[in-house]
Amino acid sequence: MKRNPLLIAVGVIVVIGGLALAWWLVSPLFLSQTVDEAFPMAANATLPPNLTRPQAEATMVSAAQLEQTMTEPMPESADAPVAVRRGSFRDADSFHKGSGEAILYRQPDGSYLLRLENFTVTNGPDLFVYFSPSTDPKTAAEAVSTGYIELARLKGNRGNQNYEIPANLDLSGQNSVVIWCRAFGVLFSVAPLQSVN
Secondary structure (H helix, E strand, O other), rough: OOOOHHHHHHHHHHHHHHHHHHHHHHHHHHOOEEOOOOOOOOOOOOOOOOHHHHHHHHHHHHHHOOOOOOOOOOOOOOOOOEEEEEEEEOOOOOOOOOOEEEEEEEOOOOEEEEEEEEEEEEOOEEEEEEEEOOOOOOOOHHHHHOOOOEEOOOOEEEEEEEEEEEOOOOOOOOOEEEEEOOOOOOOEEEOOOOOOO
């Protein structure tokens, strides 16, 4: 029996494509990506002479590990980012789990930054960070109700991450941060945002 080379080639292509799709879908369940970004320094911070930015950040990390008791509150600096809203991530369901904090900062220049701290979420394909107008969405339909904003592709499913907010985004009607699987329309985790007093 003679085999058709064209059918064999098509079959090989289909099998390879199917394996690649299966790997894309299943591999996130076994792999994690940790991102550990430092909190950005104020844009107008000045460095001492002969000190590079990486050296200054290393010094700040080292100083942060020292334990000292403060007897008076630190004054608010006009040159420092200010947390304006924050929320804790919760599980979307028994399989899609999340924890950590979402913190929205106003920077000295008036721009905003979203920071995910001590963040962990079940990994999956095509994960994105969304803002949702829903106060505490429990379903996919609530999470992406009219008026949601797609911010960026999720950098990693673990760690500390910074997301700059484009100046043209109006966040006034956004009430939660959502981790969303765009390919399948699945809610992975939610952080309802509350004002910081």
